[in-house]
Amino acid sequence: MTDLLTIGETMVSLRTPRAMRLGGDAHLSIAGSETNVAIGLARLGHTATWLGAVGNDEPGRLIQRTLRAEAVDTDWIRFSDTDFTGFIAFDQPSHDITRVSYHRRGSAGSTLTAAECMKALDAVQPRLLHVTGITPALSEITRGATLAVVQAAAANGVQVSLDVNYRARLWSREEAAAALRELLPHVHTVFASDDELDILTTADDPVADLLQTATEVVVTAGSKGAWSHTTTGTRHSPALPVTVVDSIGAGDAFVSGYLSATLDNLPPADRLTRATTSGAFCVTALGDWESLPTRQDLTLLTHAQGTALR
Numbered sequence: 001m002t003d004l005l006t007i008g009e010t011m012v013s014l015r016t017p018r019a020m021r022l023g024g025d026a027h028l029s030i031a032g033s034e035t036n037v038a039i040g041l042a043r044l045g046h047t048a049t050w051l052g053a054v055g056n057d058e059p060g061r062l063i064q065r066t067l068r069a070e071a072v073d074t075d076w077i078r079f080s081d082t083d084f085t086g087f088i089a090f091d092q093p094s095h096d097i098t099r100v101s102y103h104r105r106g107s108a109g110s111t112l113t114a115a116e117c118m119k120a121l122d123a124v125q126p127r128l129l130h131v132t133g134i135t136p137a138l139s140e141i142t143r144g145a146t147l148a149v150v151q152a153a154a155a156n157g158v159q160v161s162l163d164v165n166y167r168a169r170l171w172s173r174e175e176a177a178a179a180l181r182e183l184l185p186h187v188h189t190v191f192a193s194d195d196e197l198d199i200l201t202t203a204d205d206p207v208a209d210l211l212q213t214a215t216e217v218v219v220t221a222g223s224k225g226a227w228s229h230t231t232t233g234t235r236h237s238p239a240l241p242v243t244v245v246d247s248i249g250a251g252d253a254f255v256s257g258y259l260s261a262t263l264d265n266l267p268p269a270d271r272l273t274r275a276t277t278s279g280a281f282c283v284t285a286l287g288d289w290e291s292l293p294t295r296q297d298l299t300l301l302t303h304a305q306g307t308a309l310r
């Protein structure tokens with residue numbers, strides 16, 4: 001058994017601290033919303049499994065090696081001899097403005113099948129299944145795979161979380177709405193930014209509408225903080241006052257903290273606290289996941305900036 005199973009595409013990432021057109025050194029790493037969450041949970045002391053397909057190439061091996069180093073179970077990676085590992089490029093033309101270029105169309109990640117997902121679900125028996133709105137946007141195959149595994153998990157008593165994670169370069173809001181609304185009857189926890197709720201519902205009160213099927217709806221709003229809504233009430237947690245270096249990955253860090261606290265059976269207010277703390281750690285350094293906290297790190301942001309711990 002594992003605490004978390006997540007599915008999706010992970011890519012090799014190239015990152016430059018300035019406009020990429022100027023050349024210079026680039027940092028090579030990996031990036032993927034679902035693996036960001038898996039790494040976050042593993043660092044917080046949970047067991048996490050990632051299922052995905054990569055090319056049988058050096059970029060694919062980098063993904064495998066990095067996840068293994070972060071204690072994420074990689075037994076369910078498929079290496080494709082016919083498809084390539086996708087990659088993503090980040091550059092920063094100015095402070096905390098990040099430009100993203102995808103090179104993923106037709107990648108191995110877009111070939112993940114329902115059969116693979118069902119086999120992994122049966123084998124690892126997770127407590128939580130986490131999916132995002134990115135995976136069903138990759139292809140009709142991955143859309144079907146996402147729906148099948150979400151339905152099966154919910155039918156077997158596994159809590160399912162969905163992070164909308166809308167990507168306009170992958171599909172339209174209308175396409176996203178059609179696919180993600182199929183998932184909602186089977187989802188326990190919904191994560192969405194305040195400008196993504198209309199993708200999930202056209203109701204005048206979107207949160208109340210979503211709570212007709214979901215147990216909790218978590219809404220993020222950047223520097224304004226985040227809200228957790230359940231049928232018993234609403235809680236708010238402000239964003240922590242930190243210096244933002246790179247906001248990429250903050251949403252995934254938030255989700256990993258929230259799901260960690262969920263696995264620890266903490267109440268909603270404490271889930272929000274751990275989530276906002278994890279998100280704050282993420283934005284203080286470059287990279288999608290590199291600065292995610294361990295459990296021992298969680299109290300560090302209670303110290304004043306500039307503190308030296310001796």
